[in-house]
Every structure is written in C-alpha cells, then in structure tokens.
Amino acid sequence: MELKRVQKVEAPHLRVWEALNDIEILKASIPGCESLERIDDDTLHAAVKIKIGPIAAKFKGVIKFSDLNPPNSYMLAFEGQGGAAGFAKGNARVDLTPEGPNATALSYETSAQVGGKIAQLGSRLIDSAAMKTATEFFENFSRALVKEPVEESGSQPDATQPGISESMASVPVQTPPPSSNRPLLIGIGVVVIAALVWYAFA
Amino acid sequence: MTTHQSNDFVGQRFPRREDQYLLRGEGLYLDDLAEPHNTLHLAFVLSPHAHARILSIDVSEALEVPGVVAVLTGEDFVSLIKPIRPNIEMPTYLYTDRLALALDVVRFVGEQVAVVLAESKYAAHDAIELVQVEYELMPAVVSLEQAISEGSPVVHEHVAGNIAFRGEFASDDFATKHAAGKYRLRERFRHGRVSGSAMEPRGCMAVPIRGEEITFYTSTQIPHIVRTEIAKHVIGCSESALRVVVPEVGGGFGVKAQLYTEELISVALCLKYRRPIKWVQDRREDLLTNTHARDHIYEMEATFDERGVLTSLELELYTNIGAYSSSPFGGTIETTGGARQIVGPYKLPNYAYRCYAVTTNTCASGVYRGVAQPACFMAMEGIMDRIARQLNIDPLEVRLRNIVLPGDMPWVNVLGVRYDTGSYQKCLELARERSGYEDFRRRFPGSRLKDGKYHGIGIGNMVELTGTGAPGWRVRGLQAVSGIDGATIRVEPTGKVSVFVSQANAGQGHFTTFAQIAADHIGVRPEAVTVYEGDTASTPFGTGTFASRSAITGGGAVIQAAEKVSNKIRRLAAHELQVEPNDIVLQDGRARVASDPSRFVDFEKLCLLAYSLGKGALPPTEVYGLEATEYYDPPVVTVANAVHIIEVAIDAIDGRVAIENYYVVHDCGKVINPMIVDGQIHGGIAQGVGEVLMEEIVYDEHGQLINASLLDYLLPTALDVPDLSTLTIDHVETPSIDSLGGFKGVGEGGIIGSVAALTSAIYDALEGIGANVNSVPLRPSHIASLIRAARQSAPDPEATRAKQELTAAH
C-alpha cells in the first residue's frame, strides 16, 4: 500500500514540529493508540489497536528514525510482528513546509506491507483501512493544534427530524483535549503507525 | 494381440453406477469417514512471511488449550521424515528439497512451521493462534520477471539466479534456417497463476491397525505412488504394513496427484503416538498451499512464408515453480511440458527452445488440468492469429496450411514425438462448416464494433498428449512416475466379475467405464461387473489417474487381464462342450458354441470347476482360480485432438466478455462412454473460461497471497459458461493404432482448447483497434484499459482496418 498525502495544519511551522514531538498529542491523535514510549533517541515503542468495523488488529512494534533534519524533514522505518496472525512493515518520508505564519503543509509519503490472515482474506479492506487511519490521525492532530484546549461538542448528534435531510452532518469523533506541550524529539513516526499499522490480531 | 470382442458396451451412453449413492449424499469423502474415538486432529501454523528465518517458536500457550495433546515443530520431524526430493534426473536440474515442517527458513507464505495435535478440530484451531513464532525477515522474490532479473534475491543459495532447471533443444542447423525465414514476427505471451480449487479441499487420516500396520485414507489421485513415497520418506514406516485407501474424492484436477507434507506428517505421527491422526484442510489452506499452476512467460519468434506456413519457431520459456518443486512431478513438468508440447498439430520443420524452471518465494507450482498445454497453446494459437493478421489471410486458413495432414500420419514431429492417428484437417473443416465461423466473417468484414460491443471469433486448434507410459516420463526425467497401470480381473464363484484397477477416480466415472470394457472382453453385462479402485491392498501397483491417462493405461490393463480370463473360460467351456476353444463365444455370462449356438454352458458352472466346488473337475492342463493380473505400458504417447471455436461480444466500456457461441469438435479415439466424454469436455471448458476471464492467484510484491478465499479467487458460475443453446459438441473417432482398445484420453482437452480459443477470440475482437491481447487472465478492468488505450492511440481505428483491407486486395 503506497500513500502520498499533504495535510494543511493551521499552526506555525515550529509549533507543528513541536506538536509532532509531543508524545501526549500524538498518543491522543492516533486512533486506538494504547501505549507510546521512547526507548532511546531515535526509537519508539508503540501499541495500537486499529478497528475496521468488527475486525480489530492489535499491533506492538518498534519505530526507528533516520535522516533527521529538524524542523523540516524526517525518515522512518517500522517493523512489528506477533503470533500466528502476521506482521506489519513499512517506511515513510515526512516533510514540513511553512505556508505563511500560521499554517504548515505536512506532506508524507509512506509505503506499508501487511501480512498474515488479514492480508490473505481481507485485502480489499487493508488499503482503505490504512488510509482511513491516516486521515483520522490528521483530523485529530490538526484539531488538537488549532484550538487549545479543545472543547469538543457532544459526540452524540441530537435526534434530527425525520424526513429527507440534505445536510451532511459532520462525522462525530471523540477527541480528548491535549494535556501537555513538552517538546521531545520523537518525530512523527507515529503518523506512520497510523498510516500503515495494522495486521491480523494475535 | 487379437481381441475377441463379443459385446459392444464400449461406446454406449451407459448411465453412471456412481450416481446412486452420490445423489443420496451417501458418498463418503475424507472428512466423512468415521473417526475412531481417540483420533487426534491436526492443525498447522502457517508462515505469514514469504521469506524469513525462524528465530524461535514458543508453544507453551498453545499447550494450555484444553484438548491439545502436543505441538511439534521442524526439529521434531528431522528424526521422523526425510526431506522430500522428487526423483528427477535431468541435466542441470537442481533439487530444492522440502522438509515436512520448515526448520530454520520459511520460503513462502503458508509454509507450515508447527503442527498442533488435539482431541477436537475446534481445539486445534484455537491452539495454532497461540503458537508464537519469531521471524527475521529476509528479502523475498515473488514474480517471475523479478526472479530472472539481475541481482534478484535468491530462494535457495545453491540455485544461482533462481534457475532450478535449464532445458534446451535445437533442430539441426536451426540458426541458419531461422535466419532465412521470409516473414518474421515476435510476441510475448504471459499466463497468470491459477489454482485447481477442487470443491473438496484435501485431507487425510492415518489409522493404526493391529499395532504395526497403518491404513492411510487420503484424498489423492495417485494411491500407489503416495504409498511408496510415504514408505521412502517416513522413517520406520514399512511399505508392506501401509495400506493407502482413497475415499470419494471431491475433484482432483492434478492438484491431488501429488505427495504432500501433511500426508507424511499424518503417517509419522500415527506411528509415533499409535493413535489415529486426522487432518482436514480448509479453503484458505487449499489456496495458500495446494500446488498452483501455470505462471509462464513465452517469448516467441516465428518465421513463415507468404502463404503463412511456419518455417521456424524459437521459444524462450520461463515457468515459475515456486519455492520447492512438487513431488513426484518436480519443477520441470510444466517447463519441459510447455516447451515440448507447443508444437501442437503443426508441421513445424525447424524449432529451438530454451526453457527455465525458476524458483520464487511462492507456493510450488506444477500439475493442474492441461499441465502447461493451456498456456502453450494459447501462445501457439496466438502466433497463428498474428501470422494471419500480418499477411491478411483468414486465421483458420493459416491453420489448415500448417497442420499435419492425414496422409502424413503416423507423423513424428521435430522433437521426435510420434502422432499415431488424428483428424486435424477433418476437425478444422468440420469446425469451419458447423461453428458459424464463415457466417461470422461475413457479418463482420471490417469493424467489429456493433451496438457498443466488439465481436470476435477465436480458434483453439490443439492436440493433447494422453496416456503417457514409462518412456514418456523418462524422457521428461521423472523416475518416480512409473507410467504403467495394472488391473486384476477375477470371475467370482457365482460368475460375477470383480475388476481391481490401479487408478483412483475423482468423478470421471471409472466404475462405469472400466465395467463397460471388462464386460465387452469377458462376455458379461456391465451390471455383472464391479470395479474397485483406490485401495493398495486390493488393486495392483500402478501410476494412478492424471494427465488424461486412465482410459488408455487403465483400459489397456483391463483389456489384457480380461483377455487372459476369457481365454481360460473358453478353454474350460471347450473342455465341457468338447469343442475347440476358438469355437466358443462368450456373451451374457454364457459360453456358446459358435457353430451351434443352442449348445452353451453358463459361467457359474465353469466357475465351480475353477474353485473346486461341486462335483466337476478341472481339466488336467488347468489350474484353480479364474483371475489374471496384467500391467499395461502404452508404447508411446497417444495424441488426441480437438478444435474449439468461440464467438464473443465484449462490452466496449465495461470490458465484460459474453460467450455468444461455442463449438467443439473433439477426437479422443475410440469413445468408451460418450456421456462421460461430453462431461469431461464441459468441465474443461468451464475451467478454461475461469482461467481466461477471472481466475488468478495474486501475490503482492512482498509475497503475500492476497486472495486466499473464494470471495476473491473467483470460480466460474453457471452464468459464466456457454449455455445449452450456444454450445455444440461434435465427435470424430480416429482410434489410436498404438494403444490397446484404440482409446485416447480426454480429461484435459476441454481446458486446453477453451483457454486457447477464448484468448484467440478476445484478440480477434480487439486487434482491429490495435489492442494486443497476449496475456491471461483478462479481467474486465484489463480489457477495458486495453480498449481505452487503443482508442486513444489509434486516431481512427476503422481507418487502419480499412487500410489493411486495401493492402490485402493486391
């Protein structure tokens, strides 16, 4: 699965780079992230549970960073496996380019490979699953950056009137407000977890 | 050897004896066999990686699942099972041995790394998911194109460049003759990878009997070969203590004509635990691990004269044999098959090939219905169509100008293969006349586009090598495929006839057809004959059922044994009736005096003598018993032939192919049962339609097989095959002069002809707009992209076609 996207983030360049290094923001932005720890300067350990409808995939993996060029660009390799179910493997290249004082273009190019039962039986769903996870991450991430702290309106849409409603109600997604802002050199490898992450669960 | 044929049941549309119990749901397939109470069920842990080193396997969690008795890995089997090595002696052939369970490296997704033994199947399936295997990924090579490219990763260190076998041939002075060719064309044909996908996945059950002996039930087409190979590979298993029994088999198609690791493992574990061991495969495992087929590249350069007559052909053939060569046929079966059989019914004078068996990190690829012939005839018929297009001669006419003519037969082709008899010319002419071919050409002189559909008509003119005996297999280097088949015929004390044959059917109606043959040659009605197959304890040794052989080899053995038995009956009757044996005719269980039919003696009376029952006594010159065992090894391959003509209409936008008309004329020598022959052709046609339009095993570039279910590996349905009103099958019977009974095989003709003809039809429909159809499968998406590309590049496709007509007019 190859994915090439540019996401406009409503925040200054440095702010985005810092946020991308804020382990709490990242942990909150990744759909299904259960744990995220630093092991050393360029290694992260993540546990993420990704759900595609009923199919859930739990992944524990290691992320290695390289070609660091703060605050502009970044390379990453990722590998995770477990059990009879399979594995996920991937890499990514990420670039930040400022677009004016208050906006930054975050472009990333990632390729992912998933193996095991889910790749053999649900191949139809894998690519769109990875894309959905990536887009979801960015919505959470940019929402977390734009308003601080962010109060999210109740996620339950109130009962709309019966009858043919033309409006496309916005999709309700739970987003707890970001808690801390400590700059750590984590890099946004986690984006890649979101983009490629899952494999058949153990 | 003259045969006293006193009846003519062979040739009749005898209804099948098998139908009664199958229709009632009483047929017992492998998983239906009663399991002894303490049976252990197996489930396998499959590698999720295409190429990786096994670092560790933790079975502790799996062992805690209630009902799990043991979890074994590669190390456990090193002392139980020898590595599988197909017995192939071919120059340059490099063995790629297969261990029962992977030991330190896995080489394709689905390779087995551990096996769980549990009291219930459900518990076994629970446990395999708890086995934790740690891998270290290695670079994988997946596609044929990648495997033969510079610097590609290698599957086996000792197989440099992934070339496990290299074959070559050149007729004398080929280079000069090929260079001298008047007209020349080059083309590359690509055939995708398919799976046989029988409706019944595989399975086996090993049951300990009287301590040391084992009765081994397995869904196979080659019981005797499996028995010998198990005895050779499973340490401590003595062949005489092993009985292989074949239950009903739910379709084989060649995929079950192989030795598989699970068969070795089941017998080994049965010996080790002294408990019945049962394994039933699920569909995902079928698609991941049962031997695949095809996945070929044909690079061809042909030269021909102004009349379209082939003067020379040069072929470079690459076949993807996967990570391990299958056994007993090995990785060369499709490689040599494609290279040697591509000549087909044509008089090709000068031919040279280089063929390569290429290893990749994928499942083994080998024998499935047609074995390379569907792919190589798609290529050869593609060459014929392109010669016709280049010279603007009618494609059928080009074929007529190239085929071996009746007067030339028996014909030995450029490779030394003998074509004993055949009706190539007659079938082509019949096809032209009765298939609506000429009417189509009249209806579509120029543009093929009508009502938003491109119309085309395709030709599949092919021969099928059938009934291969020992010489045929040795030429291909195969030592473990004996080539002979055996039959024991016994007339029982009450005059009924038992026939034991070394074949193993998977739905071909052997219980009916062999009864017809035996009945004719012994002189009883088929209803008095019972045929037994698939039990190494009762049937004589033999090769088994695959590659359209049973009618010839099994039939030949039955004829020889029947002749022996009927001669003895004639002698006993002659003694009883005081006449010469030659004056006795056997019919309906009676021995009559030919010159005075009112005088006769019933078989039963003679049997009393043969079995020392009752008061009579055998003539002194005779011995007790009324049976004979004979083995038959056809001297040479018998060559059947057929022509398929298919008319298609292709939607210009959604690229879907509708079969408007389907005509087949088939010649498989003396027909034993026309109803069963037609059934084999129908089945082959459907598989051909699947192979061309929708079936493909898809590996991604990392070696993940991404369509391991029937949701994504599409099989043709009742709506995809030609319906009753559009399908016509004609028969021509040109008996073989080489095989006993004049039989030729038919099992694979249907698929070979339909793959060639359907590809040709789609090519014919789209070549006018400049689209080059040279690969299968041809999904609607691919066809639509060919049409889009052609429409964009050719400014006005109709103009180019008109221009062509002009040049042809000179």
Next chain:
Amino acid sequence: MSSIETTTVELVVNGKRYKRQIEPRLLLADFLRHEIGLKGTHIGCAHGVCGACTVQIDDKTARSCLHFAIDVQNSEIKTVESLATPEKLHPIQQAFHESHALQCGFCTPGILMTTEEFLRGNPNPDDDEIRKALCNNMCRCTGYVNIVKAVGLAATSMSAAENE
C-alpha cells in the same frame, strides 16, 4: 447466561428430533455431519460462497456453514438425505442421474437442495431462470451444462407427474 463450555440443543432434522450437548460455536454443518452423522452436507469453503453446505431451514435454502446449530433450534432442517426413499430417488435426483449432471458429487447435495426450493417456486422455468438459480452453487467438474439440463428435465417430469 455465564460463559459455559457446552449447552444442550434440540434440532429437528428431516423430521426427526435430535438432542445433543454442544459448544455454542458449533456450525450447523458440523452438527449435521459430526453430531448426527448426516454426512451428505459438505463443507467446501466455510465462507458462504461454494454452496456445497446448502440445506433448507424451514423450507428455505441456507448455507449451513454460516449458521450455528444453537441458533436454529426451533427451525425444521432438511438435508439431502431427506430427498430419496430407500426404494426410489427423488425426481430431481433421477433427472440428475439421467442427465449425467454430477461427476465427483461433492457439490451435488447442495445443488439438489437449491434446485428443490427453486422448482417449488418456479415449476416450469426456462434455461436462463435455471442458470440464475444455480449461479450461487459452485461446481468444478461438470461445467454446469448437464446440471441445467437436469433441472429442466426434473421440472418437466415433476409437472407431468403432478397432472397425472
């Protein structure tokens, strides 16, 4: 209900009531085959595509690999073993025999149950209707040609028998 290993179920199959102690996850196909020994229903894929496991639940065809025995307890299940009598084949089975509409026989039981429901609802179908009715049952041996013929033959013989 707490998580108990096995539970007692009662199913009526081919007119006979069976009582067994099973795990809730036991597929209906496995119940028929391994609990009450009706081996005529076959599992070809276990993901509802091939149709070899087709039975009838309350006279309506269903994939027995997609149902749990525990969930169809108060329904009447019919399998291929209900069609013939010891003496005589069902007219559909007879038509399949006469038309050589089966070869290996693995898919046949499922196709027979599908055909029985189809002809009940459409006593004299044309070839196209027959092919549509059959397109959800896979067969790898016959290429469907003789099966379509057999269903047509069964239709005529059954309607002929009716108006005798």
Next chain:
Amino acid sequence: MKPAKFEYHAPKTLDEAVNLLGRYGEDARILAGGQSLVPLLNFRIFQPQALISINHCAELAYLRVEPDGLVCGALTRQAEAEQSADVQDTCPLLSAALPWIGGVSNRNRGTVCGSLAHADPLAELTAVAMALDARFSIVGTKGRRQASAAEFFLGDLTTCIEPGEMLEAVHFPRSGKNASAAFVEVGNRWHGFAVVGVGAHVECDDVGVFQTVRLSAIGVGSTPVRLTESEKILQGTRGETQALQEACNVAAVDLDPPGGFHADSAYKSGVLGTLVERALNETQALRLQKEAR
C-alpha cells in the same frame, strides 16, 4: 478454520438484547442473518467475546408501511422484502437492489438491517439507503437516536453505531406514486461481488419532467457515494440525451475510487458514467411500461 469460542445469547425481547449489549459493549456483536458476519468468524479475523442473536426477538421481525415510508425491523429478511408488494410500491429502488445481493440462500437468511449495519463497501443496500436518505433508528443503553444515511456510513465495515448500541430499524422514505427505480452492477463474473454498482431513483411529473433524481454508487469509495452533481444536472430535464450524457460524464469527476487487483481505479471511474446511463434508461423503460399499463 473453525470459529473461536464465544458466549451465545438468544434474547427474546429487544430490551433483553439492549441490556446484553450494554453489558458487553465492544466485545459483543449482534447476530441476525450472519451472511457477512459469520465468514469473518470462520476466518477467525473477528473474535467477539459474545454473540447476541436477535433471531428469536419476534418483535423485531416486521415490515411496516407507514404514511411517510417503509420501516424494516432488524429481523426483516432480504428475501421477504424482495417478494413484498408493499416494498415494490413504496420503495421501488429497494426492490430493484435486493435481487443483486448474493444468492437466494443468502437472501433467505440475510436481513436488510444486517447488511446495512455490516456496511460492506460493496453492499447494494448501502447505496439504496444513501440514495433515499434512509433514516436509521439506533437503540442502545443510552436510549434511542436517529441517524441519516450520510451520518450512518463512516467507512469500510464502519457505521456510527457505537458499542452498546444496535440498529433497531431502518426507515425508507416513501417514493412518489410515479417513481421508477433500477439497480445495475458490473463485476468480474456475471454473478457475485460487484466492482461498481449504481442505484437510480427517478420521480417525474405527468409530462415526464424529472422532479426528483437520486443516484448513488457502491465500489467507488469506502462508503456509498451520492452522485449529487449528476442529480443536479438531470433535475428538471426529461433525461434527454444531452443532459443524460453530461450527467454521466460528471459522475466520476471528483471521485478517487479504490483500485485493486479486481479492478483499477480508472476502470471504476470509466464505467460509473455508463452505469448511471444504464440505470436511468432502465428507470425510463419501467416508467413507460407502467404508463402503458
């Protein structure tokens, strides 16, 4: 593969089912027809702790015609809706789409709500719901709520149903008296999963001018997609060639259909317009037929 263990519950009432949902939350799944769900269990890529079968909640088995439309309870089997004259009258697009789902044996057991709740991106009924702005009645421990089709479908196999909730019923708005509808698909076989499918629903006034045009497609996104641009172009026309051609050409304009080995993205975009044309032509033919009667 054999399915993993699960706890089986067969509540007799909706309340009982909802309580069970509340108790298990994310670890339970509703079982009705099972035609899409059980394959995932047999593949073992979905291993819920509990299955809550609603096959024994008689109160959920209803197909009601109401003034403003048709209501399918959670247990309405697809085959029952397929054969229902009420459905044909009040919701011709639903009638047109149902025969495309799997085969008879799938539709005998599969439910209308089950197919919608499973939300396979190639499920025909999701396009019907999107085209007609069906309304989804969702019930859970926190009470009932409604969701429009646009709110309901979030992505592959994903809807707005939260853990602890289930789809109680789906309401299809009543189609006009002279509405006509058609569903068309292309796949890699003449039967089986679609690659692309289009549902068309047209209501004309008595002189044949299109008052309401609804078009939606499956296979061109991870959810069903409303072809609003094409609808706007056709609104108020008689579906004459020029308008029809324009509507077809614009159908795939801003779509980026997911490609794969079954079919590439360009193919899906390429055929979408033609399917819109074929579906609309079929609705016109049906309308003329109806008027002729």
